Amino acid sequence: MATLEKERAATTAAVIVRSKENITIDPLATETDTLPKMFLQRVDAQRDKVAMRKKRFGIWQEYTWQQSFEQVRDLSLGLVSLGLQRGEKVAIIGENDPEFYWAEIAAWSAGGTTIAIFTDANLQELGYVIDNSDSVFLFAHDQEQCDKALALREKIPNIRKVIYWDEKGLWHYNEPWLMSYEQVQALGRDYHRAHPNAFMELAQQGSPDDIALLSYTSGTTSLPKGAMIRHRNLLFGNKHVIKIAPTKPDDEYVSFSPPAWITEQSLGLTGHLVTGFTVNFPESPATVQTDIREVAPSALLFPSRVWEQLAGLMRLRILDSTWLNKALFALFLPIRYKIIDLEDAEKSVAPHWRIGGWLADIAVFAPLRDKIGMTRMRNAFTSGAALSPDVVRFFRAVGVQLKNLYGSTECQAHTLHYDGNVKLATVGPPAPGVEIAIQPDGEMWIRSRAVFGGYYKDEKKTAEALDADGWFHTGDAGYVDKDGHIIYLDRVSDMIELANGEKFSPQYIEGRLKFSPYIQDVMTVGGFDMHYVTAIINIDFENVARWAEKNRVAFTTFVDLSQKPEVAALIRKDVQSVNETLPPAARVQKFVILHKVFDADEAELTRTRKLRRRALEQKYGDMLTAMYENLDEVKVSAEVKYRDGRSGVVETAVKVSTV
Amino acid sequence: MTDSTAKLEVRDISLSFGGIRALQHVSFVVPQGAIFAIIGPNGAGKTSLINSINGFYHPQQGAVLFEGRDITAQPAFRRAKMGISRTFQNIALYTNMTTLDNLMAARHIHMKSNLLTGALFFGSARNEEIEHRRRVEEIIDFLEMESIRKTIVGNLSYGLRKRVELGRALALEPTLLLLDEPMAGMNVEEKEDMARFILDIHERQDMTILLIEHDMGLVMDISHRVVALDFGRKIAEGTPDEIKKNEAVIKAYLGQEV
Numbered sequence: 001m002a003t004l005e006k007e008r009a010a011t012t013a014a015v016i017v018r019s020k021e022n023i024t025i026d027p028l029a030t031e032t033d034t035l036p037k038m039f040l041q042r043v044d045a046q047r048d049k050v051a052m053r054k055k056r057f058g059i060w061q062e063y064t065w066q067q068s069f070e071q072v073r074d075l076s077l078g079l080v081s082l083g084l085q086r087g088e089k090v091a092i093i094g095e096n097d098p099e100f101y102w103a104e105i106a107a108w109s110a111g112g113t114t115i116a117i118f119t120d121a122n123l124q125e126l127g128y129v130i131d132n133s134d135s136v137f138l139f140a141h142d143q144e145q146c147d148k149a150l151a152l153r154e155k156i157p158n159i160r161k162v163i164y165w166d167e168k169g170l171w172h173y174n175e176p177w178l179m180s181y182e183q184v185q186a187l188g189r190d191y192h193r194a195h196p197n198a199f200m201e202l203a204q205q206g207s208p209d210d211i212a213l214l215s216y217t218s219g220t221t222s223l224p225k226g227a228m229i230r231h232r233n234l235l236f237g238n239k240h241v242i243k244i245a246p247t248k249p250d251d252e253y254v255s256f257s258p259p260a261w262i263t264e265q266s267l268g269l270t271g272h273l274v275t276g277f278t279v280n281f282p283e284s285p286a287t288v289q290t291d292i293r294e295v296a297p298s299a300l301l302f303p304s305r306v307w308e309q310l311a312g313l314m315r316l317r318i319l320d321s322t323w324l325n326k327a328l329f330a331l332f333l334p335i336r337y338k339i340i341d342l343e344d345a346e347k348s349v350a351p352h353w354r355i356g357g358w359l360a361d362i363a364v365f366a367p368l369r370d371k372i373g374m375t376r377m378r379n380a381f382t383s384g385a386a387l388s389p390d391v392v393r394f395f396r397a398v399g400v401q402l403k404n405l406y407g408s409t410e411c412q413a414h415t416l417h418y419d420g421n422v423k424l425a426t427v428g429p430p431a432p433g434v435e436i437a438i439q440p441d442g443e444m445w446i447r448s449r450a451v452f453g454g455y456y457k458d459e460k461k462t463a464e465a466l467d468a469d470g471w472f473h474t475g476d477a478g479y480v481d482k483d484g485h486i487i488y489l490d491r492v493s494d495m496i497e498l499a500n501g502e503k504f505s506p507q508y509i510e511g512r513l514k515f516s517p518y519i520q521d522v523m524t525v526g527g528f529d530m531h532y533v534t535a536i537i538n539i540d541f542e543n544v545a546r547w548a549e550k551n552r553v554a555f556t557t558f559v560d561l562s563q564k565p566e567v568a569a570l571i572r573k574d575v576q577s578v579n580e581t582l583p584p585a586a587r588v589q590k591f592v593i594l595h596k597v598f599d600a601d602e603a604e605l606t607r608t609r610k611l612r613r614r615a616l617e618q619k620y621g622d623m624l625t626a627m628y629e630n631l632d633e634v635k636v637s638a639e640v641k642y643r644d645g646r647s648g649v650v651e652t653a654v655k656v657s658t659v
Numbered sequence: 660m661t662d663s664t665a666k667l668e669v670r671d672i673s674l675s676f677g678g679i680r681a682l683q684h685v686s687f688v689v690p691q692g693a694i695f696a697i698i699g700p701n702g703a704g705k706t707s708l709i710n711s712i713n714g715f716y717h718p719q720q721g722a723v724l725f726e727g728r729d730i731t732a733q734p735a736f737r738r739a740k741m742g743i744s745r746t747f748q749n750i751a752l753y754t755n756m757t758t759l760d761n762l763m764a765a766r767h768i769h770m771k772s773n774l775l776t777g778a779l780f781f782g783s784a785r786n787e788e789i790e791h792r793r794r795v796e797e798i799i800d801f802l803e804m805e806s807i808r809k810t811i812v813g814n815l816s817y818g819l820r821k822r823v824e825l826g827r828a829l830a831l832e833p834t835l836l837l838l839d840e841p842m843a844g845m846n847v848e849e850k851e852d853m854a855r856f857i858l859d860i861h862e863r864q865d866m867t868i869l870l871i872e873h874d875m876g877l878v879m880d881i882s883h884r885v886v887a888l889d890f891g892r893k894i895a896e897g898t899p900d901e902i903k904k905n906e907a908v909i910k911a912y913l914g915q916e917v
Contacts, residue, residue, distance in 0.1 A: 057796035058808060168801070169859050286806030 014437040014445065017480050023432035025239050025449070034206040034231040036109040038273040043069045046249065046276055052098045055283035055291055063098060065276075071098070073199045075181070076106035078188030079137060080202070082161055086111030089133045089214065091159075093117040093126065093148075094141030096255045096281050099165040099181060101269055103139045104259075108231075109203040113211045115226070116259040118607050119145070125224075127152045130159065133214050133226055133456065138162045143169035146178055153177070208232035214456050215262050217409045226456035227409045229262070237412030237450035238270040240431040241405070244418050245379040251277035251298045252376075256288045261608070262409045263301055263383060293373035300380050304387035304511075305609055307402065310372065311391045312517045314398075316543060325364075332360035336397035365399045374400050381405040381416070384608065388511040396422075404428055406488055410465065410472050411451040414444070415486045426485035427478075436486060442477035443492045477505075494613060496527035504533065504586040506613075509578070513588075516574035517543045518567075521598050523611050524588060525624060534627040535591040536620055537571060538598055544570070559595045559652050568593060568657045575659050590627040592654050594620075595636065626656050665727070666691045666835055666867040667712065672721030674707055674891075681707040682718065683891045689835075689884075694861055694868045696878045698902075699888035700911065705871045706748060708888070709837050712869070713745050714738045725835070740768055744828040745837035748871075750820050754813035758804055758823050759795065761812055765830035766791040798826045801863075802856055818849035825856065836860070838870040842877060850874065854881055879903065887911070 032038045043065045051068040053060045063071070084090070090107040092114060094100050104114045115133045117126060119141070126148055130138060138159050140146045149162045164170060165181040192199065212234055214226035247253075253271065257264040272279050282291035292300070302310070318329050335356040342349045349357075369375050380395070383405045392402045403417035406427035414436060417428035430436045434448040451472045454462035465473055477489040489495060490505040497503050506524040513522045513535065520540035526533035541558055544567060548555055555561040571593060579587040598604040604616055617624065626634040633653045667689040674682040681704045689695045697705050710716040712723055714735035722731045730738055752761050770787060799808055802822055807815060812823055821841060828836055841857065842850045854877055860866050872878045878885065879899040887895040887902060889911040895902055902908055 055805075057793065057800055058805075059796075169855070169862075172862055283805040284803065290806075 014439050015480060017430055017436045017438065017484060017486065019430045019432045019434065023243060025236065025243060025433040028208060028232060028235055033208040033235070034108070034210065035212060035234060035270065035273055036105065036203040036206060038235070039069075039072070039105055039109070040200070040203055042273055042276045049249070049276070050278050051272075051276075052101070052279045052281065054098050054281040055287070058283075060280070060294075068098070068102065071102045071185070072105045072109060073192065074185035074188035075102055076109040076188065076202065077191040077195075077199055078184035078186070079106060079112070080110050080198070081187045081191045082137070082184065084110050084112055084137065086205070087113070087210075088137075089113045089115060089135040090137045090139065091115040091117060091130050091133060091135035092139040092259070093119060093121065093145050094139065094165070094259075095119055095285060096257075096259060096264075097141070097165065098279075098281060100139075100141075100259055101255075101272070101279065103163075104269060105273075107137075108206070108212055109199065111202065111206060111210065113214060115214045115216065116265070117216070118258055118260045120607065121148075123148055123151055127155045129216055129224065129226075130156045132224075133216075134158060136160050140164050142166035146170060146173070150175070150177075206231065208235070209453075211453065213262075213265060215265070215409045216260070225458055225461055227262075228453040228456050229265075229409075230453050233412070233450045233452055234266055234270045235274065236433065236448065237266045238274050240433050240448065240450060241267060241413045241416060242271065242275065243432045244416055245299065245381075245403070247271055247275040247277055247299060247379075249276040251275070252280060252295050253277050253299060254280045254282065254288075254292050254295050254297045256282055256285075256292070257301060257303075262412060263405075263407070266412045267299075267301060289373075293371070296373050296376045298376045298378045300374075300377065301405065302380075302382060303384035303608070304382045304391075305384060307382050307387055307395065308391050308514055311394050311515070312540070312543065314368065314372070315394075316517055316546075328364050332356075332364050333397055335360050336365070337393070340393065340396055361399060365397070369399050372400075379403065383407060384610075388515045390512070390515040392422075406486070408446075408472075408474055408476075409452075410474075411446050411448055413450075414446050414474075421483075423481075423483070423485050426481060427488045428486065429484045430486065436480075437471060438478065438480060441492065442479065442489070442495070444474050444476050444478045444486070445471040446474055447471050496525075498527050498531075498533070498585050509533070509535075509582065509586060509588065510611075512578045512582075513537070513575065516571075516578075518547065518570055518574065521611075523598075523613065523616055525613075525617060530624070530628055532589040533586055534624065535575070535588045536616070536623060537591050537593050538596075539567065539571070539593055541597070558597075559650060562593045562595050563652065563655055565655075568655065572657055572659055579659065588659055590656055590658050592623050592627065592634070592656055594623075595650060595652050595654055623654060623656075632656055664691045665689065665724070666693070667726075667869070668722075668724040669708070669712065670722045670724060672708075672711060672718040672723065674704075674711055674716055674718040681891050682711065684721070685888070685891070685893050686721075687886050687893065687896055689867060689869055692861075692865050692867055693883045694857070694870070694881055696882035696885045697869065697871045697888060698873075698875070698878060698885060698908075702890075703888040704891040705888055706839055707891075709745065709839050709869070709871060713743050713837055736768075739831055739833075742832070742834035743837065744831040744833035744835075746821070746824045746828050746839055746841060748839040748843065750817075750824050752812050752820060752824055752827065755811060757809050757811055758807050758815075758826070759799070759809060761823055762795040762798060762826050762830045763791060765827045766795065768831060794832075795830055798829050801829075801859070802826050818845050818852075821845065821849075821853065822856070825853075829860065834867065836866055836868045838868065838872075840871050840873065842872060842874055850877060857881060 032041050047066045048064050050062045051065040052063045090112045092100060092103050107114045115135060117129055136158055138149055140149050140162050146162060146164050161179050162177055163179050163181060163184055167180055208231045210231055211228045212231045213229040215229055216224040216226050255268050280295045282288045339349055339353050339357045377400055380400050380402050382402050395402045403422055404427040405413055405416040407413040413431045414434055415428045415430050437445040447470050454466055475492055477492045477495050478486050480486055490507045495503050495505060509524045510522050513519050518540055519537055521538040522535050524533055524535045539562055553564055553566045555564060575588050600607055604612055622634050633655045635653050637649050637651045665688045669685060669687050671684050671686050672682055673684055699705050711718050714733060722729050725741060799805060807819060812820060842853050858881060861868055882899055885899055885902045886893055887908045894907045894911055895905045
């Protein structure tokens with residue numbers, strides 16, 4: 001599908017990979033070269049079509065494009081009458097809601113730049129981003145976020161108004177610094193009456209090189225930095241993907257990824273404006289799964305972790321199901337696997353297998369797809385940490401073709417799987433319009449029209465990441481296979497060289513291990529003075545507890561359960577089966593089962609739930625030492641924060657298991 | 660917040676079961692719009708007092724006045740219609756029904772359609788059902804119960820069942836809410852949620868709330884006025900600060916100053 005060119009340029013000696021030549025991306029049309037212009041065109045084209053739905057009071061409430069337009073216009077002019085100037089920054093913290101999208105379009109229409117912030121940001125994180133971005137307005141969803149803003153008030157003097165859209169609990173705040181969405185829109189309506197052409201003029205003014213977003217990267221190692229994403233970056237970033245995974249105006253999209261994440265901006269909001277599909281907003285974060293089922297979207301992007309959880313959950317539900325369901329599943333799953341293997345080997349699938357596969361669909365997999373809301377799914381993407389190939393294979397058997405989408409905040413989608421050319425172990429070929437240069441040390445450099453404009457107010461970091469030729473240095477290691485697919489390994493800095501000189505990718509092994517329903521999270525270590533690979537494993541409490549109950553293993557708490565010899569044996573079996581698929585040097589020799597789970601609140605994970613490896617290695621140094629010095633157990637007294645807010649010290653012995 | 664008009668007056672009530680004197684000459688006045696707490700050790704008569712207010716028990720002596728009317732002789736269902744609703748210490752819900760159905764069931768006291776029109780389900784009966792559902796959905800939204808709307812109550816955690824019960828009490832559209840240990844058995848996070856809901860209800864609907872609670876810190880935080888009971892007798896009444904310093908209360912109940 002993709003062509004691989006080996007260009008040995010004198011300066012880089014890199015291998016450059018591009019997507020198939022004949023897929024070209026058209027330049028932007030001048031009348032739609034910014035997001036607000038795109039929005040206006042969409043409104044014109046499909047005024048009475050449903051633009052958004054929000055489930056409120058148990059019912060999907062609809063907003064047409066015309067209503068969406070009025071919301072945006074009033075809000076935008078409201079901001080203008082409160083003094084928003086072109087180029088100023090507007091921060092938004094909140095759950096996915098129509099109001100969130102409108103706030104962004106409104107700010108853009110007035111020439112502003114938006115900063116979307118994760119709702120679980122603590123005071124320090126929120127204060128840092130507001131301050132670093134020079135924001136002048138803050139949209140704060142509800143009482144919780146407004147309280148944060150009020151607590152930060154002294155530290156964020158540039159914020160002129162805090163604007164909320166869920167008034168619950170805020171009725172008696174009596175604080176002029178806070179304003180409701182409606183109050184701002186009322187100002188906007190007055191402004192509109194006085195200046196009827198103002199909004200259209202403002203919205204037409206922007207340039208494709210204006211900064212639309214400052215997207216703060218999650219910062220696994222340092223303070224978050226604000227990637228400057230221009231209007232044209234978002235438009236091209238979206239085009240690169242929809243060229244391969246087309247979207248249609250009558251598609252249904254479910255907005256549940258945090259808007260602080262570039263993918264929601266690129267595929268959700270930008271996609272909404274570019275294609276005009278309907279965006280459905282779930283009732284609350286807790287109802288996302290059932291809301292997805294009700295909407296049955298045609299495209300969806302989960303982080304790999306969610307797919308893993310979903311696969312684990314589906315398997316578990318089947319285990320808990322009736323004997324008939326279990327028997328049907330056990331009968332038909334291997335048939336689907338067989339067909340997949342034949343297809344992958346490009347062999348013809350014999351008619352009896354086809355009939356079997358078809359029966360399997362009727363009996364088991366079509367109802368299963370309905371349960372997870374994937375009856376209309378055309379483009380099911382996964383991104384974030386590498387997804388275990390086993391999970392991809394499982395969903396394919398269910399009838400959902402998962403496609404990898406690999407990208408970054410700085411240049412959105414780098415690669416993705418094309419229809420009919422999905423290879424489980426790769427992240428796919430480069431997206432159309434994207435070039436990838438693989439450096440001799442394995443680092444991937446990216447160049448495309450979606451590449452960002454540098455980090456806000458940070459020339460040093462910008463110079464490190466972005467070179468004069470427009471290449472973005474991702475810091476990710478990968479290589480290209482014979483079909484031009486990219487195999488993503490790991491962060492260059494996280495690749496580890498073992499005693500025999502072979503490199504291994506901890507993330508890859510972790511992905512495989514996490515397919516076990518009993519393993520929730522895992523960190524593998526090795527290399528340098530550590531001669532073999534070891535693992536620190538978090539058990540999945542719910543699943544292991546269920547297993548323990550069924551197998552009459554008595555336990556009291558998580559700590560107790562995690563150190564049961566029966567549980568160690570259970571986990572060992574799963575580690576062994578993963579080991580069989582790995583080269584000998586990369587096999588896990590020893591592991592410990594941690595007495596707790598990795599926790600973002602204890603800075604063990606990032607907010608996107610990636611491991612903070614350095615911090616973990618330091619924190620659990622004792623356990624690593626025990627595993628490399630052949631000790632049987634290690635005493636730990638770890639500080640833990642209980643769910644009730646207290647913190648205490650757990651004293652226990654964590655046992656070392658040998659595989 | 661509060662004004663001088665009395666929402667509820669308990670006038671010198673005494674209640675005994677055989678030889679056990681559960682309440683002896685208890686009197687107090689709950690002002691309109693107050694959050695009013697009753698504290699006391701186990702067996703002090705707190706639940707008996709609430710049961711006397713909502714009409715489950717009928718005290719042998721004394722009177723209960725609701726909005727100035729003597730309701731001592733009224734049965735519980737009639738008091739509910741007047742606007743007194745309650746939750747229970749040991750959750751009393753239809754455990755095999757969903758959250759939504761539990762709340763809808765509570766709306767029956769406001770329903771006008773009879774068996775026939777309800778069965779045919781057209782015209783006014785249908786519109787009425789829609790209206791009740793709308794009210795119930797507002798409560799679901801208010802108490803953030805969207806994700807458990809269609810969950811069977813028996814499958815919910817204890818903390819969530821307490822929340823459903825509060826929702827059911829609200830579905831009756833009371834003007835006086837009696838909460839019997841709304842936070843018992845909850846972890847700190849659930850307690851904080853519940854306290855927030857109680858304050859929101861009070862703030863939003865100007866609801867008069869009478870609650871029994873063991874968590875002293877919480878009672879002192881959210882209540883405007885506190886009555887302390889011991890062995891069926893009122894031993895103190897005052898603001899949270901006064902109660903904290905009250906000798907009799909400290910001796911009877913707290914053991915030490917909190």
